[in-house]
Amino acid sequence: MPVQCSSCSEKRAVLKRPKTGHSLCKECFFWAFEEEIHQTIVSAKLFKTGESVGIAASGGKDSTVLAHVMKVLNERYSYGLELMLLSVDEGITGYRDDSLETVKRNQQQYELPLKIVSYEELYGWTMDAIVKQVGLKNNCTFCGVFRRQALDRGAIMLKVDKICTGHNADDVAETVLMNVLRGDIARLRRCTTISTDSENEGVVPRCKPLKYAYEKEIVLYAYFKKLDYFSTECIYSPNAYRGYARTYLKDLESVRPSSIMDVIHSGENLSVREGVKMPVQGTCSRCGYISSQKLCKACVLLEGLNRGLPKLGIGKHHRFHDKILSQQPLTEEEERKLKAVDF
Ligand code: SF4
């Protein structure tokens, strides 16, 4: 027997909301999904009237839904925001080149300006070239560090006040789990915050309007709205450690859908004991980017690539910073260890 929508009681339900279990028709689902994001934006005061906001757009489902919903809400509730799309081209043939085509179509569909910054122009290296040198084990470390800076640099070029990213509830819960498993207290504290403000001066503030949106609902929204997005995985394989956290979380979710929210709330409510040493933020002496060390991670990784010592920025590398800065050569033994590709 067809089920009626539990919200309007008029139309037939077409889905059961993964987050609440309610049976809803398409229109009531769209409304509920968009309203929850609006509530998130309003209660966390993510934006101010007149701000220009760069939407980090990869062409994937999260950022496509984010761009779509931001445009809808900006008009429905007169946020008064100037929206733009900001994309990073990592230089991954057969993956990013195709997904950027999707972003270019989204730009037309949503009539928003688009800026693309590439690893090649910023760092002189594409991910294709990096993988050739470092192999497939630590490639995501390079990619993640470079992307973070690339987004900031793109945002500065676009002169936007803020960046919003498509991180969803599943991503946040996964990151909480990963930081617990790694014992990374500094990141654990930061990863659940919905927005970074001017605490890191010189860096464009970021926020996550989809922080409480379930991945399953983002997929349903994109599907029923027939949004144009790119769904292929990166050819350089997803980060293995995150993959374990993801599988674990999906298992929990299948038994108890509220697990995702529960993990996020646990992360939000954790407090760090007095006296635990936290890294002090300063700036990189080479490029000026925020860093708790003399050199930022991107500069050390880049130095390693340029010197043919790919392991230089992986793991503990602080002891090399002085040598790099004063351009002193490393010892033969150090070079031998850092050259190895089998890491
Ligand atoms: Fe970059 Fe790794 Fe993501 Fe591919 S999977 S885009 S290499 S971080």
Ligand code: ZN
């Ligand atoms: Zn730097």
